[in-house]
Amino acid sequence: MIFLSYWFWAFASAFFALYWLVTVSIARSCLLLAACIAFQLHFAGPAGVFPVILLGILTYVCGRIGGHTMTTLGIAASVLTLVFYKYLVFLAESGIGLVLPELGKSTALAVRGWLPEMAPLGISFFVFEFVHYLFEVRKGQVAIRSPMSFALFGLFWPSLVAGPIKRYQQFLPSLGKGLSRVASADVAIGILRVAFGVLKKFVADYLGQIIHYWQDHFAELSLGWRWGLLIAIALRILFDFSGYSDMAIGFAQMMGVRLPENFRWPYLATSPTEFWSRWHISLSTWIRDYVYIPLGGGRRGPLRRGVNALVAFALCGLWHGAAWNFALWGIYHGLGLIASLGIERCADRFPVLERNMAIRSVGAIVGWSSTMVFVMMGWLLFFYPLSTALDMARLLLSLP
Amino acid sequence: MRQGIGHSTSDRVPLIDRIGGFLSPPVFFCAVAIGFLSSALLGNRSAQFNMFRNFVRIHQLIGTETLFDVTALQIHRLLQEVPASKILVVVGGSSRLNGVGQRPQELWSRHLQERLGADYAVVNLALRAGAADQFGSHAAEAMIKAGRRVLYIADWGPIGFVPVGGQRPYWYFFYDSLARDLLLDSPIRDQRLEEFESRPEQAVTRELRLRSRLNRWLYFNDLWTYAGYHYAFFAGWDWLISENPFAARSTLSDPEQAEAVGGFYRFYDFEQTMRTAALFASAQFANSFDQVTEWGRITPTPLRDRSLIVWIALSPFYTHHFSGEDRSRHTDNMVASAEALRHAGFRSIEIGRDWAADDFVDLVHVSEKGGRKLVDVVAPLVTQMARDHGYIQ
Numbered sequence: 001m002i003f004l005s006y007w008f009w010a011f012a013s014a015f016f017a018l019y020w021l022v023t024v025s026i027a028r029s030c031l032l033l034a035a036c037i038a039f040q041l042h043f044a045g046p047a048g049v050f051p052v053i054l055l056g057i058l059t060y061v062c063g064r065i066g067g068h069t070m071t072t073l074g075i076a077a078s079v080l081t082l083v084f085y086k087y088l089v090f091l092a093e094s095g096i097g098l099v100l101p102e103l104g105k106s107t108a109l110a111v112r113g114w115l116p117e118m119a120p121l122g123i124s125f126f127v128f129e130f131v132h133y134l135f136e137v138r139k140g141q142v143a144i145r146s147p148m149s150f151a152l153f154g155l156f157w158p159s160l161v162a163g164p165i166k167r168y169q170q171f172l173p174s175l176g177k178g179l180s181r182v183a184s185a186d187v188a189i190g191i192l193r194v195a196f197g198v199l200k201k202f203v204a205d206y207l208g209q210i211i212h213y214w215q216d217h218f219a220e221l222s223l224g225w226r227w228g229l230l231i232a233i234a235l236r237i238l239f240d241f242s243g244y245s246d247m248a249i250g251f252a253q254m255m256g257v258r259l260p261e262n263f264r265w266p267y268l269a270t271s272p273t274e275f276w277s278r279w280h281i282s283l284s285t286w287i288r289d290y291v292y293i294p295l296g297g298g299r300r301g302p303l304r305r306g307v308n309a310l311v312a313f314a315l316c317g318l319w320h321g322a323a324w325n326f327a328l329w330g331i332y333h334g335l336g337l338i339a340s341l342g343i344e345r346c347a348d349r350f351p352v353l354e355r356n357m358a359i360r361s362v363g364a365i366v367g368w369s370s371t372m373v374f375v376m377m378g379w380l381l382f383f384y385p386l387s388t389a390l391d392m393a394r395l396l397l398s399l400p
Numbered sequence: 401m402r403q404g405i406g407h408s409t410s411d412r413v414p415l416i417d418r419i420g421g422f423l424s425p426p427v428f429f430c431a432v433a434i435g436f437l438s439s440a441l442l443g444n445r446s447a448q449f450n451m452f453r454n455f456v457r458i459h460q461l462i463g464t465e466t467l468f469d470v471t472a473l474q475i476h477r478l479l480q481e482v483p484a485s486k487i488l489v490v491v492g493g494s495s496r497l498n499g500v501g502q503r504p505q506e507l508w509s510r511h512l513q514e515r516l517g518a519d520y521a522v523v524n525l526a527l528r529a530g531a532a533d534q535f536g537s538h539a540a541e542a543m544i545k546a547g548r549r550v551l552y553i554a555d556w557g558p559i560g561f562v563p564v565g566g567q568r569p570y571w572y573f574f575y576d577s578l579a580r581d582l583l584l585d586s587p588i589r590d591q592r593l594e595e596f597e598s599r600p601e602q603a604v605t606r607e608l609r610l611r612s613r614l615n616r617w618l619y620f621n622d623l624w625t626y627a628g629y630h631y632a633f634f635a636g637w638d639w640l641i642s643e644n645p646f647a648a649r650s651t652l653s654d655p656e657q658a659e660a661v662g663g664f665y666r667f668y669d670f671e672q673t674m675r676t677a678a679l680f681a682s683a684q685f686a687n688s689f690d691q692v693t694e695w696g697r698i699t700p701t702p703l704r705d706r707s708l709i710v711w712i713a714l715s716p717f718y719t720h721h722f723s724g725e726d727r728s729r730h731t732d733n734m735v736a737s738a739e740a741l742r743h744a745g746f747r748s749i750e751i752g753r754d755w756a757a758d759d760f761v762d763l764v765h766v767s768e769k770g771g772r773k774l775v776d777v778v779a780p781l782v783t784q785m786a787r788d789h790g791y792i793q
Contacts, residue, residue: 005607006607006610006611006614007606007607007610009614010610010614045600184425184426184429185420185423185425187425187429188420188423188425188428188429189416189417189420189423191428191432192416192419192420192423192428193416193420196416205636206636206637209636209637209638210637213637213638213639213642246416261414264414
């Protein structure tokens with residue numbers, strides 16, 4: 001709820017007033033950097049800022065030195081930081097705990113003792129952006145020279161809370177434009193976008209209150225209302241997440257900076273493949289570019305392609321949280337994607353189907369409805385423990 | 401080529417950009433500025449007069465429980481509507497004095513009004529899960545500051561007292577009153593507040609204070625609540641309003657319409673209630689001496705002098721089943737706590753130990769019959785206090 005806090009609105013009002021008042025590019029850079037640090041310090045505290053600054057310095061140095069070894073070292077440091085803060089307890093509980101439950105429990109308890117109460121704010125986003133940066137430098141892209149530019153890329157406050165995950169090749173030129181001149185049209189569209197984002201968040205919170213109450217009475221609901229509640233769950237996550245993205249994109253646009261789009265009407269998708277081209281786009285493209293393709297992508301035969309997709313989606317699921325239900329949600333989508341690609345491939349063998357308007361329309365309707373059922377059932381795995389999710393799915397399908 | 405995941409669609413122009421393409425930025429900025437200022441002005445206007453219609457008490461459907469936070473200024477306007485010639489009797493405290501279990505037409509505070517007569521105006525601001533040091537006490541304080549003749553009655557609820565600050569549901573009202581400069585000066589309270597807010601874990605409290613400060617100038621909470629009360633409410637959903645989630649709150653009637661006579665609730669999970677009763681009997685008053693002394697310190701003297709704190713015993717239906725040890729602890733604690741209140745400068749009385757089971761509707765709440773008994777005890781004390789303060793001869 002960072003963007004909906006009163007502190008944030010006071011901060012944003014002061015920041016934008018100054019940002020628009022100051023017209024010199026370097027002064028704007030300094031102001032933006034100071035605001036980014038103030039933002040991070042306020043919401044994460046000094047203990048949350050310190051690891052991020054250390055990791056940022058390391059990433060910058062590794063990028064500047066370049067070369068396979070240094071960039072690999074930087075990527076490893078980033079990944080280990082993420083594992084340390086976000087997944088260590090999970091690994092102790094689920095890894096060691098799987099074989100030796102007692103040892104797993106005691107290790108998890110000990111790990112909880114070392115770790116700070118909360119992971120540094122936005123650590124997943126920092127790590128993903130740093131890995132992207134080092135990966136691109138390793139592939140031969142030009143490293144960022146200016147420490148100021150790198151700091152602004154890493155700490156840019158609008159995208160700190162919930163993304164979108166930026167790409168430095170697109171972000172820095174856009175930032176440069178924004179620092180030198182802000183068009184009034186950008187400010188207007190940015191404000192409009194923020195307003196839409198806030199509205200979505202209100203709707204999401206409203207739905208959240210309904211869901212929170214009725215999920216405990218799921219079995220008592222009629223079949224129609226159960227499906228109604230499932231639709232509410234699906235809409236709530238869309239509005240909540242895309243509302244945040246809209247606000248982030250809007251705030252950036254008010255500075256004259258373009259952030260990548262994160263959602264494009266995902267519930268209009270007619271297949272799981274299309275869904276992932278519309279849902280959390282900056283994450284799915286990141287997973288594609290830095291997990292799926294390096295694993296071999298679709299280049300090593302259908303079996304390997306399937307395995308790669310499953311690994312990529314399991315990681316995508318775990319990114320959302322350190323728990324098995326997230327991993328299962330990812331694998332569920334991976335399987336859906338493999339099935340969807342299989343069906344598309346079969347359909348490609350019958351071009352006559354593609355040419356027939358009626359068949360195409362029926363195919364689109366069937367594709368859309370089955371995708372929506374698939375995606376909505378998936379949200380049960382995402383939000384609830386496996387046993388609860390299965391119980392709810394059983395009730396939705398009126399199974400005994 | 402299909403890669404399976406994450407086809408980029410970023411080349412498409414988002415709908416919002418296309419809508420924005422039709423905007424004329426200067427017109428848009430003017431509209432935003434006018435809209436913002438108009439909202440603040442409307443909020444200001446709405447807070448200039450009493451918004452309530454036929455106010456009896458703050459029932460569930462116009463309270464924080466259903467996400468409806470009446471502002472300090474709105475309550476202040478309600479109290480200001482009482483003619484200055486009358487002695488204002490503000491009732492605060494918990495659900496016991498709010499009258500849970502009593503129908504609006506048989507509410508104990510209505511009977512208190514009848515008993516006291518036309519020279520007095522009784523306004524019930526007690527709240528479910530409220531406490532003596534919240535909401536009603538701040539509303540009464542504001543009226544004392546405004547120069548009115550005020551008396552404050554509250555009960556020491558089972559929740560007890562939390563030092564200044566805290567995150568209990570009605571603390572927003574304190575910050576709201578503070579930001580609007582409605583409260584009396586209390587340097588020691590300011591000091592306690594500063595100490596409390598400086599704790600790192602009190603980010604929520606600091607946020608509450610900031611909200612109140614912004615609201616002082618922009619009136620967004622006043623506007624929102626006013627619109628919700630008279631027109632429609634969009635802030636949130638709660639199962640209590642699930643049948644009519646968008647209705648104007650003024651159209652929703654007090655849910656306590658059925659007579660909850662003694663014994664109506666009492667058989668509900670007897671064992672659980674007995675455990676709660678034993679807990680209340682002992683833990684409720686633990687350390688109360690220190691708590692009450694602290695409350696006495698931070699309460700401005702004019703309010704403290706005009707306060708009557710009522711201790712109501714637990715229902716004998718349950719205390720009858722207490723062990724001898726629990727029963728005597730219950731009695732000892734009540735007596736000691738009332739004494740602590742007197743020591744801290746409050747007028748205090750403990751009642752109900754000789755009441756019957758049907759004077760209560762459950763473990764703690766007083767029935768309509770018990771309400772009459774409450775009036776019998778409180779009314780003479782109120783008159784006495786009015787006399788002591790020179791409000792009447």
